[in-house]
Amino acid sequence: MSHKDPLLQPFQLKHLTLRNRIITTAHEPAYPEAGMPKDRYRAYHVERAKAGVALTMTAGSATVSKDSPPVFNNILAYKDEVVPYLKDLVDECHEHGTAVMIQLTHLGRRTGWSKGDWLPVVSPSHEREASHRAFPKQMEDWDIERIIKDFADAAERMQAAGMDGIEIEAYGHLHDQFWSPLTNTLEGPYGGSLQNRVRFTLDVLEAIRARVGTEFIVGVRFTADQAQKGGFGFEEGVEIAKLLKASGHIDFLNVIRGHIDTDPGLTDVIPVMGMRNSPHLDFAGEFRSSVDMPVFHAAKIPDVATARHAIAEGKLDMVGMTRAHLADPHIVRKIIEGREEQIRPCVGATYCLDRIYQAGDAFCIHNAATGRELTMPHDIPKADVKKKW
Numbered sequence: 436m437s438h439k440d441p442l443l444q445p446f447q448l449k450h451l452t453l454r455n456r457i458i459t460t461a462h463e464p465a466y467p468e469a470g471m472p473k474d475r476y477r478a479y480h481v482e483r484a485k486a487g488v489a490l491t492m493t494a495g496s497a498t499v500s501k502d503s504p505p506v507f508n509n510i511l512a513y514k515d516e517v518v519p520y521l522k523d524l525v526d527e528c529h530e531h532g533t534a535v536m537i538q539l540t541h542l543g544r545r546t547g548w549s550k551g552d553w554l555p556v557v558s559p560s561h562e563r564e565a566s567h568r569a570f571p572k573q574m575e576d577w578d579i580e581r582i583i584k585d586f587a588d589a590a591e592r593m594q595a596a597g598m599d600g601i602e603i604e605a606y607g608h609l610h611d612q613f614w615s616p617l618t619n620t621l622e623g624p625y626g627g628s629l630q631n632r633v634r635f636t637l638d639v640l641e642a643i644r645a646r647v648g649t650e651f652i653v654g655v656r657f658t659a660d661q662a663q664k665g666g667f668g669f670e671e672g673v674e675i676a677k678l679l680k681a682s683g684h685i686d687f688l689n690v691i692r693g694h695i696d697t698d699p700g701l702t703d704v705i706p707v708m709g710m711r712n713s714p715h716l717d718f719a720g721e722f723r724s725s726v727d728m729p730v731f732h733a734a735k736i737p738d739v740a741t742a743r744h745a746i747a748e749g750k751l752d753m754v755g756m757t758r759a760h761l762a763d764p765h766i767v768r769k770i771i772e773g774r775e776e777q778i779r780p781c782v783g784a785t786y787c788l789d790r791i792y793q794a795g796d797a798f799c800i801h802n803a804a805t806g807r808e809l810t811m812p813h814d815i816p817k818a819d820v821k822k823k824w
């Protein structure tokens with residue numbers, strides 16, 4: 436590929452220049468220690484920064500409230516002590532030219548009853564999630580007020596850590612539990628019409644903006660089609676995107692398709708080995724042409740050719756290659772050096788994700804150095820002299 440490789444062209448996101456089109460989307464590798472992203476966490480992201488990824492979306496679902504228990508050993512974004520740890524991570528990634536953001540969430544009902552401090556689980560309905568089986572308390576006005584403030588507090592912490600921006604997680608978690616008729620039985624201003632169901636997110640965004648100002652980058656990751664009986668579909672997904680955009684508070688949308696409240700649903704959103712590649716890429720392209728906003732997307736785009744196609748054909752602004760970077764953090768460097776054939780491919784075994792469900796930490800089934808960056812090199816230097824064994 437020539438130097439005009441579409442994947443290697445910069446992208447202007449507000450004031451932030453992303454140096455190419457490849458990102459890693461939020462994924463909690465469950466490396467925090469007591470909820471804090473310490474040396475291991477930092478080394479993991481720095482390895483990807485050194486190799487050239489444009490943007491690393493740290494955390495997966497860093498939790499903004501105490502009653503959003505760290506079900507996947509998430510980062511505790513509701514604690515002030517998180518700031519210096521994140522600042523070290525951000526500074527070191529910035530030294531290597533990579534932008535850093537963090538995904539914030541409240542998990543709502545997506546948890547078990549026995550996690551964290553055993554606080555009551557809250558959601559806009561009593562409906563239980565098939566996967567985690569907590570019994571949610573239906574949210575009351577003061578829960579809503581408190582959690583809106585928690586998001587603003589957490590956003591301010593992330594800004595203090597020097598982050599380039601934040602992403603609100605809105606699929607399967609509290610935000611889209613409000614949006615979906617399947618999980619919102621509230622009456623009054625936060626229930627009923629689509630506008631009302633989205634109000635919680637709009638209030639959160641407003642509170643965040645009041646705290647972090649207009650420059651800080653804020654995006655939302657959400658499903659634009661729940662692909663589920665009784666849930667919202669593409670038309671409403673686009674409607675939601677338009678409401679978010681009209682708020683004037685967001686700078687990008689990171690779109691997915693499907694629902695994650697059941698294991699089969701999750702598998703459609705994060706397709707595994709044996710399922711087809713890039714199943715939602717055309718959908719994401721259609722979404723991008725329906726909303727005039729920067730659009731990110733990730734779902735089993737493990738190879739450079741498909742990623743390049745996604746950008747060249749204008750389906751996406753930024754392409755997520757997340758598990759691909761677990762398998763080989765040096766993808767971008769290898770593209771730049773014309774060594775694409777040396778990229779260690781992600782085969783979609785998804786052992787990484789399975790492990791965090793077993794309360795373990797994410798490892799890659801065919802790259803032992805992933806998650807062991809502090810002790811094991813990803814780059815094994817070539818010997819100067821060939822030896823015969």
Ligand SMILES: Cc1cc2nc3c(=O)[nH]c(=O)nc-3n(C[C@H](O)[C@H](O)[C@H](O)COP(=O)(O)O)c2cc1C
Nearest residue numbers: 460461462463495496733734735756757758787788
């Ligand atoms: C270990 C692991 C943890 C994840 N955790 C999150 C998360 O907390 N929030 C999120 O939005 N997505 C999460 N994801 C999904 C990824 O962001 C991404 O959408 C998914 O892996 C599909 O993209 P890929 O095929 O490029 O890996 C996770 C994925 C993995 C593998």
